[in-house]
Amino acid sequence: MRDVADAAGVSTATVSMIINDKKGARIGADARRRVREAIDELGYRPNALAQTLVHGSSRFIGLVADAIATTPFAGQIIHGAQDEAWKHGFVLLVANTEGNEEAERDAISMMLEHKVRGILYSTWFHRAAEVPEALRETDFVLVNCFSNDGTGRAIVPDxxxxxxxxxxxxxxxxxxxxxxxxxxxxxxxxxxxxxxxxxxxxxxxxxxxxxxxxxxxxxxxxxxxxxxxxxxxxxxxxxxxxxxxxxxxxxxxxxxxxxxxxxxxxxxxxxxxxxxxxxxxxxxxxxxPHYELGAAGVRVLLGIDAAAPDAVIRLACPxxxxxxxxxxxxxxxxx
Amino acid sequence: MRDVADAAGVSTATVSMIINDKKGARIGADARRRVREAIDELGYRPNALAQTLVHGSSRFIGLVADAIATTPFAGQIIHGAQDEAWKHGFVLLVANTEGNEEAERDAISMMLEHKVRGILYSTWFHRAAEVPEALRETDFVLVNCFSNDGTGRAIVPDxxxxxxxxxxxxxxxxxxxxxxxxxxxxxxxxxxxxxxxxxxxxxxxxxxxxxxxxxxxxxxxxxxxxxxxxxxxxxxxxxxxxxxxxxxxxxxxxxxxxxxxxxxxxxxxxxxxxxxxxxxxxxxxxxxPHYELGAAGVRVLLGIDAAAPDAVIRLACPxxxxxxxxxxxxxxxxx
CATH class of the missing domain: 3.40.50.2300 (Response regulator)
Structure with missing residues (x-):
């Protein structure tokens, strides 16, 4: 950060404010431009984890999948979710549980510890699912499944x-x-x-x-x-x-x-x-519509697509x- | 952390030292046990990001895949890599590029910003690959591919x-x-x-x-x-x-x-x-052996399996x- 500040002719505090996108910081357009150029030239990589601590929440979205390995279906859900997440500046943390309950608990714990923005809980075939208790500690959207008790937002094929x-x-x-x-x-x-x-x-x-x-x-x-x-x-x-x-x-x-x-x-x-x-x-x-299920899951999670608290949204099968x-x-x- | 400390009858500093596994901290076995029990009872989740900053490196391993969505092959590589990573306390950050160079650059940047322990760079079919420059900023292992210029460790099918x-x-x-x-x-x-x-x-x-x-x-x-x-x-x-x-x-x-x-x-x-x-x-x-390729990639990355700097390791096809x-x-x- 020191090198970036020197190259741009500003203080490290200014660089920090620009990188962390501090609201209300009074920084001229010219200084901002110089800092961006210095970052590009020097190949400086901001520490995403430090940024997360500054902002209080991470740019992660978790995706729990029950069978990545055995069908291409899960792959398409992941692909759709990732494309949509990236579009909005988020990164997908993917965990594959192969239907194992302990792996599922570990995956959700890991995601919560990483302060994910929320979790997509997905199944490789469309079915009712028991929502793990830990999921309710964060925002979640069910993808290709819906909860046994009718709670939670779900995106499923029609x-x-x-x-x-x-x-x-x-x-x-x-x-x-x-x-x-x-x-x-x-x-x-x-x-x-x-x-x-x-x-x-x-x-x-x-x-x-x-x-x-x-x-x-x-x-x-x-x-x-x-x-x-x-x-x-x-x-x-x-x-x-x-x-x-x-x-x-x-x-x-x-x-x-x-x-x-x-x-x-x-x-x-x-x-x-x-x-x-x-x-x-x-x-x-x-x-x-596996790709679309993943993408819609992210949009609902981020509030880009509106959905009532217990809505089940059905996507067309073309x-x-x-x-x-x-x-x-x-x-x-x-x- | 305050609640955990109160429940265990220790200071928050003690809780912090236990969670962050500080070397040389003199804490009695009894206090350690009480803290662990309090953590279990209260469902306290340590902030993984803060821990990463304390330790200076994260518990992430990055996996760049070029075609998650279109074949089940990538899924098996991911499955193997994840199982092996978890076994050693690491979490897999998966990014799917669908062969797009810009997506690939973004994926690697994201991983470096998250201070990954290293990156597995994988392709869905066995081939020569041009190793992206940014990969060389961290430890990497090529999985199901090898570099055009013969540098870097690679795990491929025999x-x-x-x-x-x-x-x-x-x-x-x-x-x-x-x-x-x-x-x-x-x-x-x-x-x-x-x-x-x-x-x-x-x-x-x-x-x-x-x-x-x-x-x-x-x-x-x-x-x-x-x-x-x-x-x-x-x-x-x-x-x-x-x-x-x-x-x-x-x-x-x-x-x-x-x-x-x-x-x-x-x-x-x-x-x-x-x-x-x-x-x-x-x-x-x-x-x-897609599952094994992913698992071996993690073991080589973590130094559990020895491999010379430019070794190409061939796994059996049963x-x-x-x-x-x-x-x-x-x-x-x-x-």
Whole structure:
């Protein structure tokens, strides 16, 4: 700081006031400019920790994630949160708990000790979560989850709209008898996507037929095993709970010599990296807004987006149409 | 701190000395115990930032990652680095740059301002990297990359051993004419895996036939397109540069009515989450040691693992055998 002051021809007290952005300090524009130039030239790095003590709170935002390592979903939440945090001069402290309660306690303690501005508590799949007591010692926003007791602000994907959008991708291609393979595992996605499927049918004047909905474990093996039941339903199209399930179904359909989308149109959910765009044919699907969940979490935490104390904010799941829904099928049928 | 001191019946100076672990402070075991109990009871959280200023360096380790959002690979490096950092009382500051130079400069600046103990600089695929100048202001370890100019300590996967291991998975099943579909994209993995393939053949007394090696773009589409050339080679087995390539090849082989592994045994590389274990049949492959790369990076940074100033440390890529290599084929042929 001494060197900066000497180069700029001001006192160290002046440099300190400029760096710490002291309100009410009477410093001329010229001196400010000279100090900034000296800082650039000398490569001076202010001590962020000392600045934090001066300001009384840090420029950290904590992000607790339960499964960074095993899915790319957490990565996208982190990416969105970090971009948004940086935009506002904040740095993200990321802690990965892999669902371990002790690691979670340690992570939150560490963040509180670092005087974070607040904490984003995120889960890799959309679910109800028990909010750890320590979280309530600071501001927090739940990301991709919501609290069991209905307290706290939460940002989650709009599963119901997503289910509607997925079904519409098939309706738009002229399909009228559409199956839905739902998950066997309880989750907001399971109830929400089913509601959306029913809404889309109703909006098109198609009566809901419960025989066309059945369940499978939501991975490739589950999708592969679902083919037999699906083929007995006399449908021309199927909405799969997720892309992994659709990927397994692809294998089973091909094994029977059936073509996608000609013999069976398929729509997935998730727009999962490395899978959806690279299946043969590429999979029509609905994207989960992970990046946006992270970014919105930061905006709500910083008060940039308004949110009532216990608000649950739902973000749209956008359509990602590709060939498997049978693009042009409606046209071909009409001709 | 006042409350802790009152509850423990000691002075705030004593509490401060215990929290900051001051060397040479003469404090009785009984007083120490009372202070710790008071801290637990009152839920007192020491200010980590003030402690850092007292100690002169922080308990942070920085991790710069170039692509958190798009692959699960970065997630595993982070997971390994964090577990290891926590084990030694350090916290990981993660910054995601998505390959953007300005974001990278900002990330490193931020870390230096927070007085990190050092920085892990990581890339999502193994490659040469230009070490940013600012990195040299602190201790750093390159993770999954190495510097263009050969300076700095680096931890990378052993591509050569990995290629050897992949080829051995096929040799062990009795295959003798084995193709290698390499990547079109230059990378240490491309040269290393080819060397390993040649070494494995040589060790088994099989002459290297350059006609059995050709290249494809290392994704599903590349693998799909490689089938025609592969089938003209008269081989019984193929080692694919990565799992995505193998996934595309599966589609092309099935389309021609060929069974894996009966008509063509397949081995991949990466053991990529969501893909390898869930193909039909499950894909034999070699795992990239991402978790271990992150953990070893921390150990080298902290001096727990010794490493010469410009050492490049290679970690093993373990075999992950599954059905696609043709388990039991050798036995069936022998009988």
């Amino acid at each position: 599963e119901r709209q997503g289910g509607r959008t997925a079904t519409e991708l098939l309706l738009q291609q002229g399909h009228r008898r559409i199956a839905f393979i739902n998950a066997t595992t309880p989750a907001p996605a399971r109830t929400g996507r089913l509601l959306g499927y029913r809404e889309a049918l109703a909006a098109t004047g198609i009566a809901f037929d419960p025989a066309l909905v059945f369940e499978a474990y939501p991975d490739q093996e589950g999708g592969y095993g679902a083919a037999e039941q699906l083929l007995g339903l006399g449908v021309t199209a199927v909405f799969c709970y997720n892309d992994r399930l659709a990927m397994g179904l692809y294998d089973a359909l091909r094994q029977r010599g059936l073509a996608i989308p000609e013999d069976m149109a398929v729509v997935g959910f998730d727009n999962q990296e490395v899978i959806a765009a690279h299946l043969r044919p590429p999979l029509s699907t609905v994207a989960l 359509a990602t149409p590709r060939e498997s829904a049978g693009e042009g099928l409606a046209d071909r049928r009409a001709s | 591509e050569r051993q990995g290629g050897r291991t992949a080829t051995e998975l096929l040799l062990q099943q009795g295959h003798r004419r084995i193709a290698f579909i390499n990547a079109t994209t230059p990378a240490p993995a491309r040269t290393g895996r080819l060397l390993g393939y040649r070494e494995a053949l040589a060790a088994t007394g099989i002459a290297f036939d350059p006609a059995l090696v050709f290249e494809a773009y290392p994704d599903q589409e590349g693998g799909y397109g490689a089938a025609e050339q592969l089938l003209g080679l008269g081989v019984t087995a193929v080692f694919c540069y990565n799992d995505r390539l193998a996934m595309g090849l599966y589609d092309a082989l099935r389309q021609r009515g060929l069974a894996i592994p009966e008509d063509m045994a397949v081995v991949g590389f990466d053991n990529q989450e969501v893909i390898a274990a869930h193909l039909r049949p499950p894909l034999s492959t070699v795992a990239l 075999a992950t055998p599954r059905e696609s290599a043709g388990e039991g084929l050798a036995d069936r042929r022998a009988s």
